[in-house]
Amino acid sequence: MPPLMKGGRPAADVDVAEDEAPKVELRNAPEPEAEKPKAVAETRAVTQSIVISEPIRSGQSVIFPEGDVTVIGSVASGAEVIAGGSIHIYGTLRGRAMAGSLGNAQARIFCTKLEAELIAIDGIYKMAEDMDQDFGGRPVQLWLEGDIIMAETLI
Secondary structure: OOOOOOOOOEEEOOOOOHHHOOEEOOOOOOOOOOOOOOOEEOOOOOOEEEEEOOOEOOOOEEEEOOOEEEEOOOEOOOOEEEEOOOEEEEEEEOOEEEEOOOOOOOOOEEEEEEOOOEEEEOOEEEEHHHOOHHHOOOOEEEEEEOOEEEEEEOO
């Protein structure tokens, strides 16, 4: 078994419990015997993400099907990151990155330095041998257009 990961935990952009929801009161001009307006609660969609604050070493796997994965550090050869959403790697990607694992064709992969063994988005994958060598060692974003993985340098 790979060593346990430290520092990662699921986090939401907005976490509002129903009883803690902000209440907005609407007021009208005073009228005799008028009914008081009801409170309106604002709800937002919760985006799930996880942040790993250390490098992912060979043999380790990060699997987070609920949303995005951000790695502050590198992903070593033999390591893998699997996300239901996008993957952000602030370091070198040498291992495997699989975004959109549950059918999210809008997912993307971002990395500071591309040296990946394998990349995949929504089940469409590319091995290191199939990748354009012009993107190797550079900051890159990868996305899916139809059944083709597209790449673009970030700088």
